[in-house]
Structure formats: structure tokens, C-alpha cells
Amino acid sequence: MSKTYKVGVIGVGGIAKTHMPGWNASGISEVVAACDIDRAAVEKFGAEWKVPGLTTDAADLFRNPDIDIIDVCTPNNYHAPLSIAAMEAGKHVICEKPLAPNPTAIRDMIAARDRTGKLLMTAQHFRFRGASKAMKAEIDSGTLGDIYHARSWMLRRAAAPNRPGFIMKKHSSGGPCIDIGVHILDLTLWFMGNPEPHSVTGVARAELAHQPGVFTNIMGGGPIPQEFDVEDFAAAFVRFKNGATLVLEVSWLLHHDTQGEDMQMWLYGTQAGSHWPKGEIYRSNYATRQQYNCALKLMADTLEPHALECVEFVKAVDSGAPSPVPAEQSLQVMSILDGIYRSQVAGKEIVLD
């Protein structure tokens, strides 16, 4: 019989609430404490989710010997220091994406993980969608052959998150490039088998965010935030050491034909192509001169993916299994995203370390 793992959540905003059904559903975890620098927010969260131990100081959670797992849900720039402190205090850590907003901070987190022997996982919830798990299994069985090119994008139309944790570099380190680029890029690399990136040519600019009126009817509403100092658009061409290539596009604000969000990934291999999230495989039979498409028939997801990732994490803690989303793979992702920013500044291709 497994023990019940005690969880402490840090940062009780929008995303923390999506993790709670997972902690409650796993059968082997229970959220016993929560921390937020905003006292009213943590008290409201405690009342809503029946969490008893409330604090505005994360050190209270680290000092608590009953807590086994820390769930880091703060804005990006606080992920690494809080996760490292938690692991040093003997806690396993699941941390929201991006694991940290630059490769150096992720390397520090990996070093802390290895020093302490704790489990560290990046909360990349798109990996836990049924369409993702089915496509990953299909690709791993060799269906596509060698994947030599990918096209991935996550494009929002008039949907910049108008909150300090996203639009101010001092809290987030960047805009959509690392906020949503991290989602589609993580998924793409995972499907491709996490090939080592070689170089990046990228742009990351704010093209629409400072236009009058642009913030009037989007997420959070209100006037143009004076503090908006991140990009609203990024694009890149990536080369991998195995010869594969990738074209990536992300934006929060783009005059694009979508209601809300357009998130797609096309993979092209030597045996077949594929589309996510449609779950389709594209082939040619040269002998019969026939092109045909196969669709994966997906069963309904049992649990919403933000919740499922928490269940998978605590199951890995309990069984001693490896991290369901290893930090090394997040380091690859962040090296590319960081390369986009470096390429924007340099105005040329960046060869990655």
C-alpha cells in the first residue's frame, strides 16, 4: 500500500487550480499547504480547495518535514530558485513550464536534482493529451521513418495574457517565444526523439503590442500596459545535429485566421508524414501510385492533461520511475528558445553550445 504524498503548492494563480484535480484524483497525494506572495489570493485558494497550511513565505513549506512534493506554479523567473531550494530541502519538484527562462538556470536545477537525488519534472501538459500519447507511440514504432523536417506553430489572435507575470521581462524573461513556444517546441522535439539542436536563426519582436487599442478586448482587458517589454511574435529556423530541420512560429497577437489559438505540428519522415493534433498519418504507395491518409481513432481522455501530469508525477515518485518529463529535454527546448533571442540581437544564425 503506497503512502499518501503531501504536496505544497507555490503560486496559486490560474495554473495551480488546474493541477488540483490531479492531486485529488491520484489516490496517493494530498495538497496540505499553499504559498503565494499575495495573502488574499492564498486565503481564497485555501478556502476553495480546502488546503489548511497557508503562508506567504515559501520557506515555511521547505521547512515542513511532512511535505514530500513541491508544485511550483509562480511566474517563470521564480521557478529555478524555488525549485532548487525545495530540492535542497529534500522535496521532489514538479515545476511549471518553462522549467526556467534560460539554459543556465536549467543547468543549475539539474545540478541540484543530481546533488539531492530528488525527482524533477517539467509540467508540459500537452504531452499528456490522448492525441499526443497516441501519436508518440505511433512515431516510436517507426511509422514515419527518419523525421527530416518539422513545421510547428502556436499562433494566437488578440490573446496576449495581460498579467505582469507574462508581459514584464522582470517576471517572465520573455513573451510568447518562451510562454507558448515552449509548449509546441517541447512536443515537437519529443515526437522527433529529442535530436540535439545545432543552430538557430530567429526573430523575436513586438510588432502589434504597442498599437493603440490592441489590449482593449483581449485576455485581462484594459489599456496598453506600460510595462509590456517582451516580444509578441517569434519565428525560427532550427538545424539539428542529425541533419533534421524545423520551422517554428509563435505569437500572442497576429492577424491570423483563427478564433483564439491555432496550434499545429507537421512532421515529415522518409516513410510518412503526420499532423498533430488531428492525429493523421500521410503515406504514398509508389507501387500502386496511391496517396492515402490514416487517422488515429482517439479514445476520450480520462483526465484533463494538467491534472494527469500531476498524477503521472506522483506515480513516478512512488514507484521510483524516471521523471515523466526530464529536465534534460527542457534544457534542449530552452537552448533553442534562448537561441532565438540571441539570434534576434545578433541578426544572424547562432550555433548552440
Ligand SMILES: NC(=O)c1ccc[n+]([C@@H]2O[C@H](COP(=O)([O-])OP(=O)(O)OC[C@H]3O[C@@H](n4cnc5c(N)ncnc54)[C@H](O)[C@@H]3O)[C@@H](O)[C@H]2O)c1
Ligand atoms: N501549462 C500551461 O498550460 C500553463 C498555462 C498558464 C501558465 N503556465 C505557467 O504557470 C506559471 C504561472 O502562470 P499563471 O497563469 O498561474 O499566473 P498567474 O499570474 O495567474 O499566477 C501566478 C501566481 O504566483 C504568485 N507569485 C508570484 N511570485 C511569487 C513568488 N515568488 N512566490 C509565491 N508566489 C508568487 C502571484 O501572486 C500569483 O498568484 C507561469 O510560469 C506560466 O508560464 C502554464
